[in-house]
Amino acid sequence: MTVDKGNKLARTTLEASVNDKLATDPKLDSGSQKRIGDQLRAMYDELMQQPVPDRFRDLLEQLDKKNGAKEGSQ
């Protein structure tokens, strides 16, 4: 990749969302790609480790109960 071409690609990227043109996609070197990936997973893992808020457990249990009631068991 030449310097000129690189600049052009960078500008294209900064114009952001636009449309999906494969041909204009820049490429990251593998080291940077790995660092971005590691950061992303580390951030995500932290979120995954958070305890499940009670509201979700309660929600699903409520639905279970409702179902049980319909069957006349309560």
Add this chain to the structure above:
Amino acid sequence: MTPEPDPELREALLAAVPSLRAFAISLSGQVDRADDLVQDTLLRALANLHRFEPGTNLNAWLFTILRNLFHSEYRKRRREVEDPDGSYAGRLKVQPDQGSHLDFEDFRSALAKLPSDQREALLLVGASGFSYEEAAHICGCAVGTIKSRVNRARFRLASLLNVEDIEDLGPDSMTRAALQG
């Protein structure tokens, strides 16, 4: 059809909550909003259980629902907020001269700056563990589109976070972009 959440299914839905939350928080940038999204997703899933094909990937199905809810809500909000990206400007302090120091705060800010189609593609493939094919299915687009979005998301993050030496990628324009907010 009446939802019939048997204990096994309930466990499966509960087991999916952490990854749904992680996705929703990363996508929306707000925990409260993310939890509402997850709750709406579970309710919608339960109301549409008859549409789920047993044996297929439950998580992918749930992610599809969450993603669609997120986008329909986003479209609604967009009409209310003229410049959604502008809301980040005040908070965002990505200073390239802070060197290579990276923490989650910087990372989250950078992630929030991505166009949402790129952000979701990166989250699905790079963090949630879906294949490009699954991510394409979830987003309702072509596999090549997902690859392209993931690639551009990484590239943009790298420039926002100043991860690499980007001398052949126009550092001046990158710096401006990072500071512009």
